[in-house]
Amino acid sequence: MRMDIHWLEFKLLDKSTNHPSRTQMIRELSRIGHRVRYFCGHRRSRPVYGLGRGVINYLGRPVRSRFGLGLLLAGLLTRVFRSLFGKGPDILMIDYSINLAAFPILFLSRALRKRPRIVLDVRTIPVNLRRFQLQHAVFLFSLRLARLSCHGISFITPFMRDVYRARIGLDPKRSISWTSGVDPALFDPDRYPEREGKEDFILFYHGGISLSRGIGSLIQAVGILRARGKPVKLELIGNLVNREEIESLIDSAGGEEVCRLHAPVPHTRIPAWIKAADLPVIPLPGFFGWRVSSPIKLMEYMAMGKCMVLTPIEAHRHVAGDAAWAYFSAGSSPEQLADAVEEAFQNREKLEIQGREARKLARRDFTWKAQAGKLAGFLETV
Numbered sequence: 001m002r003m004d005i006h007w008l009e010f011k012l013l014d015k016s017t018n019h020p021s022r023t024q025m026i027r028e029l030s031r032i033g034h035r036v037r038y039f040c041g042h043r044r045s046r047p048v049y050g051l052g053r054g055v056i057n058y059l060g061r062p063v064r065s066r067f068g069l070g071l072l073l074a075g076l077l078t079r080v081f082r083s084l085f086g087k088g089p090d091i092l093m094i095d096y097s098i099n100l101a102a103f104p105i106l107f108l109s110r111a112l113r114k115r116p117r118i119v120l121d122v123r124t125i126p127v128n129l130r131r132f133q134l135q136h137a138v139f140l141f142s143l144r145l146a147r148l149s150c151h152g153i154s155f156i157t158p159f160m161r162d163v164y165r166a167r168i169g170l171d172p173k174r175s176i177s178w179t180s181g182v183d184p185a186l187f188d189p190d191r192y193p194e195r196e197g198k199e200d201f202i203l204f205y206h207g208g209i210s211l212s213r214g215i216g217s218l219i220q221a222v223g224i225l226r227a228r229g230k231p232v233k234l235e236l237i238g239n240l241v242n243r244e245e246i247e248s249l250i251d252s253a254g255g256e257e258v259c260r261l262h263a264p265v266p267h268t269r270i271p272a273w274i275k276a277a278d279l280p281v282i283p284l285p286g287f288f289g290w291r292v293s294s295p296i297k298l299m300e301y302m303a304m305g306k307c308m309v310l311t312p313i314e315a316h317r318h319v320a321g322d323a324a325w326a327y328f329s330a331g332s333s334p335e336q337l338a339d340a341v342e343e344a345f346q347n348r349e350k351l352e353i354q355g356r357e358a359r360k361l362a363r364r365d366f367t368w369k370a371q372a373g374k375l376a377g378f379l380e381t382v
Helices: 020-031 066-085 096-101 103-111 132-149 158-168 215-227 243-253 267-276 296-303 314-320 334-346 351-365 368-379
Strands: 004-012 035-041 056-058 091-094 117-122 152-155 175-177 201-206 232-237 259-262 279-282 308-310 326-328
Touching: 004 020, 004 066, 004 096, 020 035, 020 368, 035 066, 066 091, 066 096, 066 103, 096 103, 096 117, 096 132, 103 117, 103 132, 117 132, 117 368, 132 158, 152 158, 152 368, 158 175, 158 314, 175 368, 201 215, 201 267, 215 232, 215 243, 215 334, 232 267, 243 259, 267 296, 279 296, 279 334, 296 308, 296 314, 296 351, 308 334, 314 326, 326 334
Parallel strands: 004 035, 004 091, 035 056, 091 117, 117 152, 152 175, 201 232, 201 279, 232 259, 279 308, 308 326
Antiparallel strands: none
C-alpha cells in the first residue's frame, strides 16, 4: 500500500552529524513506493542530500537564536495544522517536542477519527547531564500525552521501547522499534584502499567528542596503553565539546602525535577513515540516555568489517550479543577501556577474520532497507 508520509521534527538537519538516520530512511521508504516529505529547521545551509526537490523542507530562517527557534516551532505547528485539517497525508510522524506543543490539535484530530494517522517517533531522549532530570520529566510527560494524541509510537531500540511502554502503559500493538542502520554500498571495505604502514595500532572514533560520551576516558586509556608499551594512536573526528578539558587530556596522554582531533567531515568520507583504522572504540558510559540509544557508528563499523571495543551497555549488547568481533570492556573507566583494547591488540592477527562476521550481520539485519521495512510495516497497521 502506497502511503503519503509527512515527517516533522524540531531539529536542525544541517547541524546534525547523523543525518543519514533521516535521509537514508526517507530514501529507502521512497524506494518501496512511499512518498515522504520531511520538515525541519536549519542552522546555515539547506542541503537536500540528493533526495530531490520538495522532499526535505526547511522551515523558518537560519536558527541562531531563541527567536529563530520560535519561528521554527511556529512553522512546524502550522504544518501540523495543515497536515491534520487540510489535504493531508496518510501518516503524520512527529517528535516528542512537537507532540507536546501541538497536543490540543493532535488530540482533536484523533478524537474526530480523521486521517492522517499520527505516529510519535522517538530517536533519542534528552542527554544533557546537567538538565537531565527536568528534561526527562518533560519527555516522559509528552509520551504520556501521546497515548491520547497518537495512534502509535516508534522507538529507536527494543530496550527503549520496553522501558517506556511499561512506564506509560502503552499497548504493545501500538509500538515498534527501528534502529539506526547503514548503507552497505557506501560502507563497503572493498571500495577503499588499505592503509600504508602498520607500525602503529590505530584506534578510531567519530561523532560527538565530549566527556559525557566517554571520550575523556578513551584518551586516558591511550595514555595507559602507551605506558604499557603498546604502539597505539587515536584518531577522533567530530564536533568538539569540552575543548579545554579534552585538549588537556590529550597533552597528558602524549600530545597530538598520539591523539589527533579532526573537524567533522562529510558522511561519504567516513568509510575511508574507518578502513584505515585497526580498531574502532565506542566508549559510551552507563548513562541511561546512552543505554537506550542506537549509535549509528556501531552499524557503520560493522559494515566495514571491523572488530571494535564496546562498553557493556544495552545499546551495544542488543546488536553485538556475545560475538567474537565485539571486545567488551568491563566498564567505561580508562583502565577498563585500556584492558579491552589490549585484548584486541593481542588478537590483532585475528581481527580481520572476526570482522567479517560483523559485516555479515550488518548487511543482514541493520541496513536502512531492513529498518525501512520494519517502519513501513508498522505504519500500515496503525
